[in-house]
Amino acid sequence: MSAETEADRVAILNGALRLKAQRSPLKPGELRDWQADRRSRDPIKRLSREFDEIARQAVDPADLAAGMEAAGINDRIAREFYNEESVFRLAELVLELVPVELPDPLAYDYNPWRRPFWNHLSRGLLYALPTLPYVVAISFTHVTAVGIWVLLVACVVSTAFTQGLAHFAHLFLGYGVTKAAVRVLRLALIGVTVVGGLIAVWIGLSTAAGVLVASIAYGVLLYTVAATVLMVFKRERLLLGSLTPAILLSVVVLLAPGHLLGYPVVICSFLVVCVVAVVSVAAWVLWDESRPRGPKWMPLARAEVAAAGLHALYGAVAAALMTFAVVDVLQFGNVIDGENLIGVGMLPLVVSLGFAEANVYGFRSECSKAMARSYSRQQFKPEARHILARRLLAYAATLVVLTVIVLLPRYLAVGIDSITMLRHVAYGELGIALLGAMMLVSCGLARKATILLGLGLVVDVLVRLPASGTLEELTTAHVVVFAGLIVVVWWTAFRDLVSPLRHR
């Protein structure tokens, strides 16, 4: 009957049910150790050995009877060979013989969140590495204030758009409608290529941003969508492979700029080729994923579409928060530190994204195990709090270490001014707040996370309003605002994420 398969299919897809691994068949002469105790020529006892595995875990005689019938035992065989009137009576007899042995609940693998650590690190690299070619590309241009705004908007829009897009795609994949996911991603890739290109041309030709900056912004958008396609379909290695030439070139340019800065056209063309390569690989992946048969579309509930919009908003708010230092520079109308130093300030946060993801998965994973060990809410809650606290501290320590690694050479060389220090502190705090928000989103509290980050953004914007004040005062204000954001986000996390309901 297809009914249960249809009804269970989604359960299997989303992990509510899992298929058993196939047990390898016994080789001739091989016995499982439990057989040794009950060797007998009695037909019922021999039958009990044959159906031992099903019988030990049967919930009732009918469960065993179903297994026996599926193996070919029918009422006629029950009567002729076992002298029982039916398979049901036979199953009752066999169950009386088989010792009840419920599997140890703790032996069950409860953990759908377990991923290899390197998996998170590689994804973190994929988040961080594209900044290198971005920095190289910018270093060849003179970026005006308008240009900086264009780049900021491009970053925020691409983050927001791809958050919503990824949500749609994962939703369709979760329902098993791969082709619908492919369709949405393909539409996005084509749309961004065409519409984004037109907008980039318009910006380049009719604003003070210039063609080069508009091209860089377009490249950012294209790359982010293409990368989203590859990461949704778990093709991280392909993405890394197609990124590698651009990364290598960027490292060479950044380390030896004197030799290569004379060839901007060559370098930029190469970077363009690399973006095109990533986009092409994404297009190929979409073609590959659309080949198996299946339904082409599935309409989503309004609430599901709204949820995708919420994720897009969350992405926009998070990206907007991360641009505070750049906006500060624009606000003060000078380039005290330069784009590169702001980029350096953001570097520990960007590099730590893989660690952040690892800590989110780690939290979920440990809570799954804690749920298996707990027999009540009251028992689970303190353990969940403890896990959350450990994850918070682990990530904070990671940020501290990365910040020290970034700052130490500069400190030893030229010292560190207060603004740079404050900026690093602010980015560190933002990282911790964003980790809390990621935890909330992971546990189905995207709305709360978005509201809290949104409030933080609003307050952060408001602190800019007084026209008087120095850059140092403004940066200090950011430190205070983000400290408050940490308190609010993590208070919410410690209150809400320790309920078992959040971990189903």
Add this chain to the structure above:
Amino acid sequence: MGRHVNDAAAGRSGLAPGAARPRARVAMLAEGTYPFVTGGVSTWCDQIIRGMPEHDFEIVAVVATAGHPLAWSLPDNVVGVSSVPLWGFVPEERLPRGADRHEFLDALRPFVRAVLEPDLDDASFALGLMGLFEFAQRHSLTSALMSDDAAELLGDEWELSRADKVSVYEVMKALELLEHSLRPLSAPVVRADMCHATSNGLPSLLALMAKWRYGTPYIMSEHGVYLRERYLAFQGYDAPWSVKYLVLSFYRRLTRLAYAEASVIAPVNVYNQRWEIEHGADPDIIVTALNGVDVEKYPVAEDEPTDQIIAWVGRIDPLKDLETLIEAFARLQRRMPRAWLDLYGPVPVGNEKYYRKLRELVARRHLGARVQFRGSVSPVSKAYHNARVIALSSISEGLPYTVIEAMMSGRATVSTDVGGVREVVGDTGLLVPPRDPKALADALERVLSDDELRHDLARRAAVRGRSYFPLDQMLGTFRSEYAMLIEPQAPEFTEWPELADDDDAMSEVDATLSSDDAEAQPWPRPAPIPVQIPAQGVGTEVASGTQGGGGG
């Protein structure tokens, strides 16, 4: 239908008492089949609806997720189609408080107790389920079930019942699965003169809801045995025992309740009756309704192909156990290198992985040149005519359409002895145990190599198929069962039937009804078509079959 007035029936269908009702409205309740999926049960649904144009049908389909396109073009007498998705996003709502909270817990408690305690009477479960139904019609059952209250109640009741503790994880997992299974309780209650549930389980849950709300009677058909399929499915899942116990106990209770409340239980074979009676069904209301096939669509083949072709027709599905067939063919191929295996049928959504696994198996056995996946074919009879023998390797079947169609087409069959297959085939085909590639290979070799045997089996199969499984017979059975439910005998009528326009007949009826000795006689229950099929055997559920596209 005559222009009878039946107040009870009128009330159930939403018409004012006394209103004339020209056609009966039947709610066809399905799960995972018609009209969104092709297959044997879907074919059967379509046959019934098209074969009874005198009734209007409203289809309510329990589905995994909403929004799938129709897989069938609907007949004119289908007046509505709706789906009840079990999965899909449900926005979080405020948890019940105060009186609503008590209402929910007062319903959940007996429900959970009955699920945990097999010795408790069925009334407790019915009470609890009805309470949850009433709650679900006004509030969010999803939010209520995924609450701390529900989790605590389940954990406490488990401890009381089994003197054992259950972990928070197991409670959450069980609640999650039960919540999805109980989503039909939140669906609008169907209004019809009667319901026809195509299986036990969740379609019958919809029928129960209509009975509780409007008193609507229902017929329950069973192609497979729903409960048995649930047991088999969970034997293949890796889930904590406590979760399995809770979910399967729920289905066992629901199965028993649905049998108890049905007016008629109509399995497609005798085999299913064993499970039905074992789980409380009243044998007196069981009417075997054999599957039927339109003989016009399956003419007897005039000749057979010169090549040694074996055909299989159906849905590519794990229940069909094509691995055994492919392994059997691999063995056969060593002895009969000129044999071919043609596999006809679609790959349903969700079975793509299984299909890839089969292709890999074919490649591993180096059978790529000899085993062909031919997809759907139209008309399906082509598949039968293009083969010498039809194989069936399923581990679970009801009364398989494939075998009936093959027999009608004048082809010998080699089938696994599961479900109602033996009832279909009798002595006109070879039967082998399930999951036994050697036995299947030996039987196929025997039929392919012995022309006389093959032709004899084919000839007798054609006669048997056309005698016992014509479509009209199936429709006749359901027509009379529908008539009994739609027009139950009432002590008095408000209008005489139109047909009674003969004065003498009227006088006779008058005399009967006015007599003091007259008792309200029930309409004679139409005698079920006698099932005179020799060699009844055991078997399992799931009618496999085909529709025009060659699926099954």
